[in-house]
Amino acid sequence: MIARWLLGGILAFAGVAHLTSQRLEFQAQVPGWFPLDTDVVVLVSGVVELALGAALIALGRHRVLVGVIVAVFFVAIFPGNIAQWVDGVDAFGLDTDSKRFTRLLFQPVLVAWALWATGASGLARRRR
Template sequence: MRFVKGFARVTLGIALGYAGFTHLTSSRLEFQAQVPNWVPFSADFVVLASGVVEIVLGLALVFLVKYQVQVGWVVAAFFVAIFPGNISQYVNGIDAFGLDTDRARLVRLFFQPLLVAWALWATGAWRAVRRAR
């Protein structure tokens, strides 16, 4: 099980790092489309900043094994923090990343909690809370 969790943690780290890289390069405009209008910063700033954060979190998932529980909580919180962008994309009917129907955008909303669970499970953060009780 340790190998499976480690593989899941590293895979999530690589995926986050890649997503962060695309925030800064090839998918920058598509990510800007997800930034809710109520965010008090420019969409480009939010995309660039979140891209850097994703790269850092991805690297932390891969390399900071000693702190994986703490990193897991931070990654889970990040996934919760960016969820309003996914909601905004759905509510406003914004096409991006091939999500060009309301149904596709709605289905995507159900994957964010899975990412939160993945981060907590793969890092042992969920188990650490249960042990502390």
């Protein structure tokens, strides 16, 4: 439960940052090839992160479903992290290729955290 709440808090914090103080930093991570306005992408993803964070904290009964949705969200935003590395975009103190690459390694950790903290990883094992 603590791991789920902590991840929920991190997502909620990131969602607020999308909408306020770090909006420009997040805009820098939207790939240039993405067909929507970068500010719209940042605003929508911020709202989604707020909702997912609240769901992780409040929806204990549906935690497995929420965990899967959060994991899918982390996979969906991964191209932005890859684009930041490939394009050499500085944001969030990631001002070298090695820092940007190292960040890529943490995305699978977030996916695993979402699945583990909500029991979704155990559900897949039980179904086998």
